[in-house]
Amino acid sequence: MSGDYSIYTGKKKTFSVPDFVVFGLTLVTSAGIGLFYAIRDRNRSSSDEYLMGGRKMYILPVAMSLTATFMSALTLLGAPAEMYIYATMFWWICLAFIIAIAISSQIFIPFFYKLNLTSMFEYLELRFSKPVRVIASITFIVQTIVYMSFVLYAPSLALNQVTGFSLWGSVGAVGGVVTLYTTLGGMKAVLWTDTIQALVMLAGLLAVLIQGSIVMGGFQNAWNIAGSRARINFHDFSFDPTTRHSFWSVVIGGAFFWMSLYGCNQAQVQRAISCPSVSKSQIAMILNLFGFIAIISLCCMIGIVMFAFYSDCHPINFEKLVTKTDQLVPLFVMDILGHLHGIPGIFMSCIFSGSLSSLSSGLNALGAVIPHDLIKPFCCKNLPDKGMAILSRVIVIICGCLAIALAFVVSQLGSVLQASYTVYSILNGPTFGLFVLGMFFPWANARGAVVGCLTSLAFMCWIGFGAFVNAVRTSTSLPTSTDGCNWNVTTTMTSLTPSTVTPFTSSVEPKGSRDPFLPMYKLSYLYYTPAAMAVVIIVGMIVSLITGRRDPQTMDPRLVCPLFDRLFFCVRY
Incomplete structure (x- = not known):
């Protein structure tokens, strides 16, 4: 393998004019779709039309939007950085x-569909x-706005430090x-832009995988390296719950996480x-x-090819090529595709399409x-439907500006990738438990739901804060090497000593704690x-039994899933 790659030159490539043009076209296309539907549906301004697409959307754009x-x-x-640093156990997430x-x-979907609810x-x-509705709503709002700020800032930071693209401009x-x-x-613009963005994501990922495999002499060779x-x-079957990625944590824990997103996320x-x-x-x-x-x-396949490419010259903290794992993919893209003007722009559009859709x-x-x-439940009970549609638009503008502002706060944090997933899981689990x-x-009664949810939130925040304060790591990154970093540069550089780099997450248990x-x-x-779901259920049921359990026969049958009757028929009454 030879060429003007960063591992040989010590210099990062930057975007060309065609790359910026391609990226700009992605943003213009997305804005154009929103403008198109605003003009086309200007006489249909109901809240249901704006928020739900009139409940008449086609299967394909809905499917693509769900993916994106x-x-x-x-x-x-x-995900590619995960393969690079920790190996392929995360790939079990597909199961x-x-x-x-x-x-x-x-x-979940048939259950909520038949209730015909907007929220x-x-x-x-x-x-x-x-009160239960308000607690869950506020939790969701905080969770979503914080997550959006991470989604907005993280890729901008990675691409800024690797490609030279303006951080706050992006x-x-x-x-x-x-x-x-x-x-x-509204919803129609979101679904159709998500469809285009999902296709851009696939195109960008395919371009990187194909070119990376060509550079490495085939994907099989990269796999062997x-x-x-x-x-x-793929064979870590440890039952230890502290194992970061075992078969059980990825499949069982991941199944609950994604079930909460696809089954009970607004x-x-x-x-x-x-x-x-x-x-x-x-x-x-x-x-x-x-x-x-x-x-x-x-x-995951890109992560494998990327590791093979840098297997003998790990670029993190080495002459400041990159400093964080989430910058590895942009560096890799510029190395293998930087000479093809416009193609890195497709990848940039791919990354930001993921952000746009989220x-x-x-x-x-x-x-x-x-x-x-x-x-509406507290101060605008008689607000007409058209007024609700306008109010929804105002809320979207305010929340969009708030997410941009919070991106500045997120910029003061450390590892934004790890922090985002942790925060999202801590807030998402208790809400899922309520449903x-x-x-x-x-x-279960209302008292049990309130106490169960608040207890779960407190418990998960305690675990998350405790892990942060004690600098807990549940896995150690695998060794990397710099033996192949033979840079041919004429500028003044520090002395390079070939060596094997020890894992930069060196301790699973903090010393002295x-x-x-x-x-x-x-x-x-x-x-x-x-874990959060279990706390809600256990505490909620205990409190409900103490304060007087609810009689199922007095309840609207639509509010309880029929699955319960089929699985637990012997204890229904």
Whole structure:
């Protein structure tokens, strides 16, 4: 392998004019779609049309949007880096996704579809009480806005430090465009832009994988190199819950995490039930399954090729090529595609398409939740439908600006990728637990739901904060090498000494810590969602039994999932 790669020159390539043109076209196309639907539907301004697409959306754009919504830049940058640093155990997430989609499409989606709700948090008021609805809504709002700020900032930082693209210019441009087309076009604009963005993601990932494989003499050769350096590993079946990525943590923990997203997350459920029938919603979910597996597999394969490319010259903290793992993919792209002007721009569009899809879905969901759950029930009960549509648009603008502002706060944090997933899991699990408690445990009452949710939130925040304070790591990165860094540069450089680099996450257990709860802090982040759900159910049921369980016969049968009757028929009454 030879060429003007950064591992030989010590210099990073930057974007050319065609690259910026290609990236700009992606933003212009997205904004144009929003403007198109704003003009076309200017006489149909109902809130249902704006937020749900009139519940008449086609299967294909819904399926593509479901795929793109949580395939953010965090995944597109993080999954290849995961293969590079920790090996291939994360690839089992595809099996977890099959389980999650099967359950979500057969149980959760039909359940919420038949309730015909705009905000799924309305269910919590019908099942429990208004305070439960408010608690869950606020948790979702905080979770979504924080997540959007991560999604907006992380790829901008990575691409700025590797390609020279303006950091705050990209934050402002992407945040402004996505707020614009979501405000103008509503659900229809979101679904169709997500469709285009999903195709751009596939094109960008394929370009990187194909060119990377060519450079490495074929994917099989890259696989062999990765295997010889312990990067190919699918057989960690440890039952230890502190193992970061074992088969069980990825498949079981991952299944609960993705089930919470596709079964009980406003952004995803809102898309699924925008179809005209339950069966079409289920078909969209199944098609989304294939899209997800394709994108995740491409990311994992790119990670393997990327490791093979840098197997003898690890670029992190080496002459400051890159400093963080989420910058590896952009560096790799510029190395192998930088000479093809315009192609790196496609990849840049791929990364930011992931951000655009996640941001637009989040904004659209907030446009439904905030007016319907926090404003209308308390101060605008008689607000007409047209007024609700206008209010939703105003909320989208405010939340978009807030996400951009919070990106500045996120810039002060360390590893944004790890922090984003941790924060999301901590806040998402208790909300998921509330829906499971309401749907499958008819004896649970409102007091049990409130205490269970607040206890779960406190418990998960305690674990997350404890892990942060004690600098807990549940896995050690695999060794990397700099033996092949033979740079031919004429500029003054520090002396290069070939060596093997030790893992930059060197300790699983912080030295000197006497915290008796340290084993709990070491819980794998993939178990956060099921752990939070379990706390809600256990505490919720105990409190419900103490304060007087609810009689299932006095309840609207639509509010309890029929699955409970079939599985636990012997204890129904």
